[in-house]
Amino acid sequence: MTDAQLVSRAQAGDLPAFEELVQKYQREIYGLACRMVSDMEEAKDLAQQAFLQAFVHIRSFRQDAQFRTWLFRIAINQCYNFLKSRKKFGDPLDCDELNLAGDEPSPEADLLAQEQRRRLYEALERLPAKQRAVITLKVEQGLSYEEISQVLGGTAGAARVNYCQALKTLKKHIQTEDDHEVAMRSSKTVASRVPRR
Amino acid sequence: MKWQCALLKRWLPEYPDGDLPAWGKRWLGSHVPGCAACRQELAELRQVIAALEAAPVPDPAPEFWGEFSRDLHLKLVQAAQEGQAAPEATSSRWFRLPYLLGAPAVAVLLLYVAVQLTGPGAPIQNQAVVMHLPSPTPAQDQAPVKRESAAKMAAVPQKSAAPPAAEVAAPPALPMEPMEQFVTVALEDGAPLPVEEADISAWDLDAELAGMTDQEKHVFLNNMHQRKKDGSCVEGFSFCSWG
Structure with missing residues (x-):
């Protein structure tokens, strides 16, 4: 059954039809919330809240846009409200909880990949909320600029500029962490070379 | 070439097969191979995108989704029950309709009175004086x-x-x-x-x-x-x- 049919049934008050939509999009909404607030428990609550809001207001949804885009918009608004209420961009993501271990063939490669992911998540956390949203919608959810502009407001051109800016900022943050790490290592090396009296 | 680099930077993440207009693709295709700075920028952006794609949010265990669905189901049922109670609120709002119509009615009445007192139909002060009529009829x-x-x-x-x-x-x-x-x-x-x-x-x-x-x-x-x-x-x- 297509989204439009399910939405029509949900608009008529059919709860199972709406729950089918939930099953279809719960991973995407949860992933978006997780990226936005960097907290798995909060992301779960926010995803549920987004679905609840969608259900309450499903009758006001005119099927001009896709249901998925509409749902993303609700979820993004929930995340913005949450971030506003906390006045900060979430607590640091727990890397152990996120299960950073990949499918690397050797333990050394696995450790290296974990380190890279940790750095990436930390750089993502330092991004402004809107840029984080643009990157998540574009790279992870695969939305076009037009769809991103429907979710976040503004134009497709503005979404493109935001995405490009977000990538550059992310690259800068990652490089800064690399430089910082290199500097720390070199200072340790220098310190170790200094003869102790 | 720097001005071209500045113009083309915003299109770089989409090069070569992204969401680009045809003229943008052509321009980038002719510029990037000959520009070291843009090639380096492109390579770094691709690294970032690759890192993002390689590190998706991990999918929680099935138990997580089971609990998620149960919690959400309860909330949805509650919302549906509240939604069924909503028509009563709607009817009470319709019941209040006379009160809502009262204010415009009073406004119209006041307007009518004001027009009657001050408009063309108002009693005229300093009534007309006809000084003289040569041939009264x-x-x-x-x-x-x-x-x-x-x-x-x-x-x-x-x-x-x-x-x-x-x-x-x-x-x-x-x-x-x-x-x-x-x-x-x-x-x-x-x-x-x-x-x-x-x-x-x-x-x-x-x-x-x-x-x-x-x-x-x-x-x-x-x-x-x-x-x-x-x-x-x-x-x-x-x-x-x-x-």
Whole structure:
């Protein structure tokens, strides 16, 4: 059954039809919330809240846009409200909880990949909320600029500029962490070379 | 090449097979291979994108989704029950409709009263004064309401010939304190003044006279006095006409 049919049934008050939509999009909404607030428990609550809001207001949804885009918009608004209420961009993501271990063939490669992911998540956390949203919608959810502009407001051109800016900022943050790490290592090396009296 | 680099940077993340217009693809295709800075920028951006794609949010265990669905189901059922209760709220809102209509009705009533008190239908202070009627007719004996309307009509400057004096009622002489006085002059053939009507408000009369030469002024004033004497001048409420 297509989204439009399910939405029509949900608009008529059919709860199972709406729950089918939930099953279809719960991973995407949860992933978006997780990226936005960097907290798995909060992301779960926010995803549920987004679905609840969608259900309450499903009758006001005119099927001009896709249901998925509409749902993303609700979820993004929930995340913005949450971030506003906390006045900060979430607590640091727990890397152990996120299960950073990949499918690397050797333990050394696995450790290296974990380190890279940790750095990436930390750089993502330092991004402004809107840029984080643009990157998540574009790279992870695969939305076009037009769809991103429907979710976040503004134009497709503005979404493109935001995405490009977000990538550059992310690259800068990652490089800064690399430089910082290199500097720390070199200072340790220098310190170790200094003869102790 | 730097200005091109600055222009093309925003398109780089989409190069070569992304969401780009055809001209953008062509431009990037001709520029990037020859520009070391853009090639390096492109390589770094691709690294970032690759890192993002390689590190998705991990999918939680099935138990997580089971709990998620159960919690959400309870919330949805509760919301649905509250939604079914909503029609009662709607009906009570419709029940309040007379109260909602009351305010506009009162506003319309107030507007009507204001129009009646101050508008064209309002009772006129300083009623019309018709100084003289040369040939009164039975129409003079009509109801006061008709006299009022005739006086009001007379107050309106008319381009056509002056109305018959018989149509203008003759109320008892009252002290004449016109707030605004129009003098309508319809000149006869051969009269010294221009053969056309002139509407002159009282406070504009001086200005009107000031615009005349002494000879014209003299002729005008003489003519007015003469017409007042021979009765061809009719003065009504804020109105004086020669016909």
